[in-house]
Amino acid sequence: xxxxxxxxxxxxxxxxxxxxxxxxxxxxxxxxxxxxxxxxxxxxxxxxxxxxxxxxxxxxxxxxxxxxxxxxxxxxxxxxxxxxxxxxxxxxxxxxxxxxxxxxxxxxxxxxxxxxxxxxxxxxxxxxxxxxxxxxxxxxxxxxxxxxxxxxxxxxxxxxxxxxxxxxxxxxxxxxx
Numbered sequence: 477x478x479x480x481x482x483x484x485x486x487x488x489x490x491x492x493x494x495x496x497x498x499x500x501x502x503x504x505x506x507x508x509x510x511x512x513x514x515x516x517x518x519x520x521x522x523x524x525x526x527x528x529x530x531x532x533x534x535x536x537x538x539x540x541x542x543x544x545x546x547x548x549x550x551x552x553x554x555x556x557x558x559x560x561x562x563x564x565x566x567x568x569x570x571x572x573x574x575x576x577x578x579x580x581x582x583x584x585x586x587x588x589x590x591x592x593x594x595x596x597x598x599x600x601x602x603x604x605x606x607x608x609x610x611x612x613x614x615x616x617x618x619x620x621x622x623x624x625x626x627x628x629x630x631x632x633x634x635x636x637x638x639x640x641x642x643x644x645x646x647x648x649x650x651x652x653x
């Protein structure tokens with residue numbers, strides 16, 4: 477009977493020309509799929525009046541929906557890539573600011589009053605901690621910017637519990653019934 481053969485045919489992996497799937501049957505993207513999606517996106521970009529069915533026919537998709545999904549996939553990849561580049565550029569600027577603040581922190585600063593270096597009882601210049609403290613504050617703010625940039629801060633959750641009790645003053649409860 478054919479029933480046994482059909483069961484074995486379903487257990488075999490998909491042929492090489494079919495869509496690639498993992499052990500759970502989920503679609504796996506391959507370089508071929510990505511190249512076809514890129515070709516579909518290029519066609520759409522170069523020929524905006526071209527329909528998705530025409531793109532599907534030109535690239536080899538079975539229907540216009542597959543062509544549309546391929547173009548959307550490419551759009552999302554471009555946006556994601558641009559977003560990653562922006563985050564990297566912002567992170568580099570924060571790195572530069574952090575290094576500058578660290579240089580200020582590592583230097584010794586002397587107290588200057590009315591254009592003159594103030595000396596202690598021992599004749600040595602007095603050390604001014606103000607610039608170091610300002611550098612520490614700036615470094616803390618830069619670290620906060622890092623956390624925001626990478627989304628490390630979790631939103632604050634507020635838990636409200638309890639009950640509300642209403643009391644009417646000046647009214648006899650017996651009159652209410």
